[in-house]
Amino acid sequence: MTLYARLRPYAFRLPAEMAHEASKGLLRVAGATRPSRAALERVYRYDHPALEIDLFDTTFPNPVGVAAGFDKDAEVMGGLAALGFGFVEVGTVTPGPQSGNRKPRLFRLAEDRALVNRMGFNGAGADAVAERLAAGRPEIPVGANVGRMNAAGEEEAIEDYRRVFARLSPYPDYFVVNVSCPNTPETFDESSPEHLERVFGTLQAENDADEPILVKIGPDATAEGIGELVEIAESHGIDGIVATNTASDREGFDLESTNRKEWGGLSGAPLEERSTRVVRTVASHTDLPVIGVGGVDSAESAYRKIRAGASLVELYTAFVYEGPTVAREINRGLVSLLHRDGFSSVEEAVGADL
Ligand SMILES: Cc1cc2nc3c(=O)[nH]c(=O)nc-3n(C[C@H](O)[C@H](O)[C@H](O)COP(=O)(O)O)c2cc1C
Numbered sequence: 127m128t129l130y131a132r133l134r135p136y137a138f139r140l141p142a143e144m145a146h147e148a149s150k151g152l153l154r155v156a157g158a159t160r161p162s163r164a165a166l167e168r169v170y171r172y173d174h175p176a177l178e179i180d181l182f183d184t185t186f187p188n189p190v191g192v193a194a195g196f197d198k199d200a201e202v203m204g205g206l207a208a209l210g211f212g213f214v215e216v217g218t219v220t221p222g223p224q225s226g227n228r229k230p231r232l233f234r235l236a237e238d239r240a241l242v243n244r245m246g247f248n249g250a251g252a253d254a255v256a257e258r259l260a261a262g263r264p265e266i267p268v269g270a271n272v273g274r275m276n277a278a279g280e281e282e283a284i285e286d287y288r289r290v291f292a293r294l295s296p297y298p299d300y301f302v303v304n305v306s307c308p309n310t311p312e313t314f315d316e317s318s319p320e321h322l323e324r325v326f327g328t329l330q331a332e333n334d335a336d337e338p339i340l341v342k343i344g345p346d347a348t349a350e351g352i353g354e355l356v357e358i359a360e361s362h363g364i365d366g367i368v369a370t371n372t373a374s375d376r377e378g379f380d381l382e383s384t385n386r387k388e389w390g391g392l393s394g395a396p397l398e399e400r401s402t403r404v405v406r407t408v409a410s411h412t413d414l415p416v417i418g419v420g421g422v423d424s425a426e427s428a429y430r431k432i433r434a435g436a437s438l439v440e441l442y443t444a445f446v447y448e449g450p451t452v453a454r455e456i457n458r459g460l461v462s463l464l465h466r467d468g469f470s471s472v473e474e475a476v477g478a479d480l
Pocket residue numbers: 193194195196198217218232241243245247271304307342370371372392393394395397419420421422440441442443444
């Protein structure tokens with residue numbers, strides 16, 4: 127039993143958001159100095175040449191990243207790098223600071239190894255994040271997930287995305303436009319083709335430096351909707367798709383925990399199959415790179431997303447349930463799975479099931 131597995135029952139006595147803040151506090155301290163990062167790296171980092179991936183003009187040391195929402199304000203990137211993650215996606219970053227929804231807004235579904243959240247884009251805003259990124263970047267690639275203020279209508283939303291993008295450039299290695307958050311007020315249809323056309327057009331008009339811009343979609347997208355989105359993304363020179371966000375619709379999930387009744391986005395193990403299906407559908411429509419996210423909690427689940435077409439994977443919920451060894455264990459296991467199946471690298475296994 128890992129040390130984390132022994133400590134977890136105590137951590138789980140705290141309200142979920144408080145436990146999250148406490149773990150970020152530890153990561154902030156542990157990631158603050160070179161010697162403490164080096165000490166963490168010795169325990170948690172697992173390097174292997176088969177895990178390296180070149181994408182978006184940068185090298186990812188391994189394909190296992192931290193999903194958006196964990197480090198919204200770019201506070202613990204160094205600590206996450208020292209825990210062996212291959213990259214971190216900060217955000218969602220909104221143009222100004224925002225407090226998000228009323229607490230409680232994060233719930234554990236322990237029996238289901240899942241979470242429900244309705245955080246509602248709480249964060250310090252683009253200026254604070256830009257200053258942190260400018261002050262120092264971790265040794266791993268950083269993505270920035272771009273969002274809008276909760277009160278924004280359609281016109282303001284487009285301007286919000288543009289402002290955050292302009293403020294954060296050129297610091298991140300890639301950007302993600304988040305048009306799939308299920309727990310911000312629905313003032314308009316964020317996934318309509320007309321809206322997406324305008325968002326992508328506006329961002330690309332601002333994108334003189336040709337920064338990689340990706341779009342993040344939800345797990346409930348239909349094959350037809352995905353086909354349409356991919357077409358729009360390709361016609362605007364979008365560089366990749368992140369699949370998927372959390373699920374707002376509980377239809378088809380067999381959940382046991384009492385917290386299943388809370389409204390918000392469902393993440394974790396129950397989402398794995400659905401998000402992998404979306405990865406596969408996206409990858410079968412396009413050669414654009416896909417970042418697979420949703421229920422990745424083991425080498426096997428990461429490998430399923432890679433074989434379904436994901437070049438990189440991300441996780442959030444498994445960090446809560448598996449603890450700080452999660453990246454190391456997934457990466458170590460991936461090397462064995464690649465070896466078993468005769469692949470010399472992750473890159474070779476991408477889309478093997480298509
Ligand atoms: C507490 C929490 C907050 C999140 N916040 C964001 C966010 O701000 N932006 C975003 O794009 N996704 C956000 N997500 C979704 C994750 O990035 C990811 O898409 C989803 O949780 C599925 O991955 P998982 O099963 O590994 O958690 C959040 C998820 C959780 C659990």
